[in-house]
Amino acid sequence: MTVNLKRVVNKTLYHDPMNNFELREADSETRFDPLTGQLVRIFPFRKIGFPRFDWTPYVEESRKRFCPFCPDSLEAATPRYPDDFIPGGRLKVGEAVLVPNLHPYEKHTAVVVMTPRHYVPMREITVKLMLDSFNAGLEFLKIAAEKDPGGTGYCSINWNYMPYAGGSLIHPHLQVISGPEPSSYDGQMITAANEYKENNGANFWDDLVKIEREGERYIGKTGAADWLATFAPRALVDVTGVLPGGVSPEDLSQSALENVLEGFKKVVDYYDSVNVPAFNAVLYFAPRAEEGFRIHARIVGRYTIFPVVGSDVSHLQVLHNDPWTLHMPESLAGDLKTRF
Template identity: 55%
Template structure:
């Protein structure tokens, strides 16, 4: 087995004004992603208690503005896909509707409106809403692949929940991307997964699951066929990884997989709500059949403003150095989050 979980624990000394200027030592960590090798940092503020955030003023203000995704506006205010690509111009599954993104950042870019409600709190999200929305999104990716097999090769389904996550519209929606090349991080996972397979003769995610289940420190549990882990090298707050064994492509994702994915996501979201993380990003990563060594994964990370209203959990480290940082030690988070599984 080629899995290696590397970390560096540093100690910083200073005279602490909160302890009578006694010389104190504060730890911090640098961890390395076991697949890509990317460095991440765990900062000593990790035990800081996040205050409860109240979205009510933002939601009420947004209700006074025009929302293109609300039922009374959806038909007249959102664009339509070309008829030969998506018959009818929009794609429906249950209450979810996929429409074109007016500001696309890929050749094929859809927005999945998750339902008619303008705002859903974390506790109001349901498996049905998530399943319908992901099913509609994957159906869109399948349609565009049939429409343009040469360029619609790599797709992902992405979720920005509430403004801290970078979402610009309160109304719940997903972002669906598809183009000839995977996004940067997706490509790193695909390339490193292939290299790991060639070097070790085994799948990285299979080895990671075996390692994490044996250690038990970060393994959260299994929902149906999907395994859930507290990510060893987190990219943001309370980073959780889901692994779909032996599946690589969109075509291999079945309805039961989406049910399992939705149930697992809700467990993590309920935990976020419990510890006052008010926003999150999630992504479902897929690849091509020829991308040997890759298994479909999903990732969900919490987002928060460290200093409410005037701060962000993204700083120079992420934006200009591509080195994520977080406040929570994965093993400590896993001990709490396991109870939700």
């Protein structure tokens, strides 16, 4: 077992203007993703807690504008697939409706309108709402793979909840992607995971869970899914969910999907309790030929540094590809364990 949890503690000295300019030693950490080697930076705050953000004015303003996902607009305002791809042009699972992405950014992209409701507060997100929506995404991925086996396989189901997370509309929706090549980070994970399997004769995520299960970053289980405070976080309150098997959408059982979404629900409830107002979530897949890979989930919180105007994405992410966060994963795990 060779999972390398590498961390470097950096010490900085300065005279503190908040304490009569006495000499102070401040800590930060540089960590390295144990799979890809990606450098991340942590500026540690012991506890996460922001002022409660009130989305009400933005939600009410958005209701005055046109929303293509609301029930009175959906049929006329969203595109349809050709009938030989999806009969009737759209997929419906419960209240969720999957439609083509009007502005595609991969060969196969779809949007899942998760609910007729224009706005769903975090506390009202349910496993059922997520399950119908993710099932619509899974069905689309399977159809795309069947209809276009050479143009699919590297795929994911993604959720940008609210504008701080890049959601272009308030109305809850998922983004589903499948193409012949992986996204940049997905590709790094897949390549590194296959190398790990070749070098160690084991799956990276199995070994990671074995190491973390007895440690301070292990959060708990929801059925088959193990949940970890991510060692090298890409954003605020970064949590990873690992399943015990499977690579492609065809490998994901209904029970395993429910287990993942039960975990998402617990993490989202935590975000709501500490006033993290938005999040990104993802289910990662790969073609079955990528034997070192593993279906896994990830969810990260998003926020604003200053009310309304301050982005949590800076020069470090955009120009240096160095993710950063304010929260120590070990503290996050301690906070979340009671919820699992």
